[in-house]
Amino acid sequence: MKLEDLANEILLDLFELLDDIQLLHAFNGLNSRFNMLLFTRFQTYHLDFRSISKHNFSIVCQQYLPTIIDQVIALHLSNNNETPNLLQLFLSYGFTLNRFNHLQMLSLYHMDSLSLLNEILLQCRHLSYFTRLNLINCNFDQKETEIVYLINNIWSLSTLTHCNLDNIFVSSIYSLENLFRSVPNLYYLTIHTSSIFLNGYEWQNIIFNHLPKIKVFRLKMEFSFPTKKNKEEQIEELLDSFRTYFWINEHQWFIQYNYIQTNAFNCDVLYTLPYAFENLTYASTQLSKSTCPENKMFQCFDRVKILRYLNQNQYIFNESNTYSSRFLNVRHLEIDLPFNDQLFTIILLDRLVSLHITLPLYSDHFSLEGY
Numbered sequence: 001m002k003l004e005d006l007a008n009e010i011l012l013d014l015f016e017l018l019d020d021i022q023l024l025h026a027f028n029g030l031n032s033r034f035n036m037l038l039f040t041r042f043q044t045y046h047l048d049f050r051s052i053s054k055h056n057f058s059i060v061c062q063q064y065l066p067t068i069i070d071q072v073i074a075l076h077l078s079n080n081n082e083t084p085n086l087l088q089l090f091l092s093y094g095f096t097l098n099r100f101n102h103l104q105m106l107s108l109y110h111m112d113s114l115s116l117l118n119e120i121l122l123q124c125r126h127l128s129y130f131t132r133l134n135l136i137n138c139n140f141d142q143k144e145t146e147i148v149y150l151i152n153n154i155w156s157l158s159t160l161t162h163c164n165l166d167n168i169f170v171s172s173i174y175s176l177e178n179l180f181r182s183v184p185n186l187y188y189l190t191i192h193t194s195s196i197f198l199n200g201y202e203w204q205n206i207i208f209n210h211l212p213k214i215k216v217f218r219l220k221m222e223f224s225f226p227t228k229k230n231k232e233e234q235i236e237e238l239l240d241s242f243r244t245y246f247w248i249n250e251h252q253w254f255i256q257y258n259y260i261q262t263n264a265f266n267c268d269v270l271y272t273l274p275y276a277f278e279n280l281t282y283a284s285t286q287l288s289k290s291t292c293p294e295n296k297m298f299q300c301f302d303r304v305k306i307l308r309y310l311n312q313n314q315y316i317f318n319e320s321n322t323y324s325s326r327f328l329n330v331r332h333l334e335i336d337l338p339f340n341d342q343l344f345t346i347i348l349l350d351r352l353v354s355l356h357i358t359l360p361l362y363s364d365h366f367s368l369e370g371y
Helices: 008-015 020-027 032-041 054-071 086-092 114-123 144-155 173-181 200-210 231-241 245-250
Strands: 045-048 072-078 105-109 132-136 162-166 188-193 216-223 254-261 266-273 279-283 287-290 306-310 332-336 354-358
Touching: 008 032, 020 045, 020 054, 045 054, 054 072, 054 086, 072 086, 086 114, 105 114, 114 144, 144 173, 162 188, 173 200, 200 231, 200 245, 231 254, 231 287, 245 254, 254 279
Parallel strands: 045 072, 072 105, 105 132, 132 162, 188 216, 279 306, 306 332, 332 354
Antiparallel strands: 216 266, 254 266, 254 287
């Protein structure tokens, strides 16, 4: 049977398995029937330009995009190393954002030019359906006046209902406070930092002084303790700073602290519960302590889709995990061999769609028979 012999309904089901750019590149122009399915039956397009080659990007912009521009409801544009200066190239083809009349969501990645970002936001001001803005892996380490100007431009988007700042780079607490000072009406905050250490008292002061309306606070903080005091004492002092009336009684915001120690690295991480992020590194003998009552730990890790599981041979500080965790929705698993049977008690393997296995360097002929 040839592809052309399949019914339209089956072809449309197959099309759902491809992203829209792959779909256009593979089927556009093959024949009038495929063109009809692409441009008539497909009413909306989500265009993700991350990891696209410059050649394919040029083809999409010159051949396909002019035809479907009014059907594009979501755009993903990235300036990372795989697609350097992609946003500038996109604009050079004449595709200013105000031309996308039905655009609902814009995701921008790895932006380091605040002037370019502000230019793009100004182009979105009069889009009637624009409701979601995502700024991901961007450098916001700017002067206070520049950050205020950026935030004002975001607030000028009158139809915007959701703004997500994900993995935004700030190199100091001062820069972070400048950002928060500009958003006093914020209700929901999800923040992941790996360069700034703040204890519970300091986070409490920031929230009280700059974010008085906050209702949902989701935090992940990777850090190193700033002093060389006794490790266990530092952990208890940190946990105590999140055991105040503000955290436990007023907001019921609970946290968990993990310490992972391997031959390759040491890692301190603190996060709010339930865990709000898709990625997590978990060690079989990590030290875990929490302010959350154990009877409320159920479903704390249901958001985890990508799990890195590390097997360790000895317990940290001669004690096992303070809390047992379960991961029921993991789709992508990374493990090192060998691993112990604990893995099968904390994860549902029938949910997996991908598995990454690392073999030990010390053996060229490691046996997989036991797995």
